[in-house]
Amino acid sequence: MPYNINRLKGSIAPVITPFDQNLEVDHVTLRRLIEWQIEEGSHGISVTGTTGEPSSLAMQERLGVFRTTIDTVAGRVPVVLATGSNNLEETLELTHQAEVLGADAALVIVPYYNRPSQEGLYHYFVTVAKSTQLPIVLYNIPGRTAVNLDPATMKRIRIAAENVVGVKEANRDFEQVSMVLATVGRDFLVYSGIESLCYPMLMLGGAGHISATANLMPKAVADLYNLVSEGNYQQALDLHFRLLPLNQALFWETNPGPVKTALGLMGHINPSVRLPLQLPGRDLTERLAAVLDAYGLIAREGAL
Numbered sequence: 001m002p003y004n005i006n007r008l009k010g011s012i013a014p015v016i017t018p019f020d021q022n023l024e025v026d027h028v029t030l031r032r033l034i035e036w037q038i039e040e041g042s043h044g045i046s047v048t049g050t051t052g053e054p055s056s057l058a059m060q061e062r063l064g065v066f067r068t069t070i071d072t073v074a075g076r077v078p079v080v081l082a083t084g085s086n087n088l089e090e091t092l093e094l095t096h097q098a099e100v101l102g103a104d105a106a107l108v109i110v111p112y113y114n115r116p117s118q119e120g121l122y123h124y125f126v127t128v129a130k131s132t133q134l135p136i137v138l139y140n141i142p143g144r145t146a147v148n149l150d151p152a153t154m155k156r157i158r159i160a161a162e163n164v165v166g167v168k169e170a171n172r173d174f175e176q177v178s179m180v181l182a183t184v185g186r187d188f189l190v191y192s193g194i195e196s197l198c199y200p201m202l203m204l205g206g207a208g209h210i211s212a213t214a215n216l217m218p219k220a221v222a223d224l225y226n227l228v229s230e231g232n233y234q235q236a237l238d239l240h241f242r243l244l245p246l247n248q249a250l251f252w253e254t255n256p257g258p259v260k261t262a263l264g265l266m267g268h269i270n271p272s273v274r275l276p277l278q279l280p281g282r283d284l285t286e287r288l289a290a291v292l293d294a295y296g297l298i299a300r301e302g303a304l
Helices: 027-040 059-073 088-101 118-130 151-160 174-184 195-203 218-229 233-249 257-265 282-294
Strands: 010-015 044-047 079-082 105-109 136-140 164-169 189-192
Touching: 010 027, 010 218, 027 044, 027 059, 027 218, 044 059, 059 079, 059 088, 079 088, 088 105, 088 118, 118 136, 118 151, 151 164, 151 174, 164 174, 174 189, 174 195, 189 195, 195 218, 195 233, 218 233, 233 282, 257 282
Parallel strands: 010 044, 044 079, 079 105, 105 136, 136 164, 164 189
Antiparallel strands: none
């Protein structure tokens, strides 16, 4: 495959989808958030993954977010567009459009709600991968999909479709990460989708992380990768523990409610989500504000 997949390593920031007061996608704010991510050193941009509320977006809205992202990034960093859904035809169309628009890779989630077998997952991902020339990153998030993508299945998928280059493991079963690298190959790009496991996964040979915390502290989350890649392991470990309270706070309730609330407290966005999601209530918001204050984020200069 001609594409240099080493470009896909690092902190790939999963940018939220901002809404305006009428709950329409706010493309102006989206552009500002992406610019900030690039300025702060994020190694790549991803949109409409879990943090981007894809199930709350209509097909055309997702495509609109794709276009704004590709146009704003303008080739400065890799763009990984999340194209998966629980409907094969939608996934194929979104992946096709991502390729046409010039994405660097597609992130394809394990289909949610369907609870497919491993054989079903194999055929699903091979079908998607063979429909495109884009590098494909699998997205394994059992807490959302109720199905774990087994390492042995990933190996079969990779053998059948050489453009399947990695997996985002939003999986609290840390043993899975070692098994993926051992089974699929240690050159397989494995990203952490669990914020508190970003550092440990890098130490195992992970390719980077797709961490919701990057929405708030993009430089620090990118630096975690930079420090490990430079061999500054003690500094990386210290940064891991510094980020830990924030990583935990952002998941006190369902993502991206706390992340959007935090970005609102920082002055970056109008915090809003679409039903059935809800923003955290007053008590949790106050607790979250206290955590942000400890990091100096609420008073941070240069808020968008």
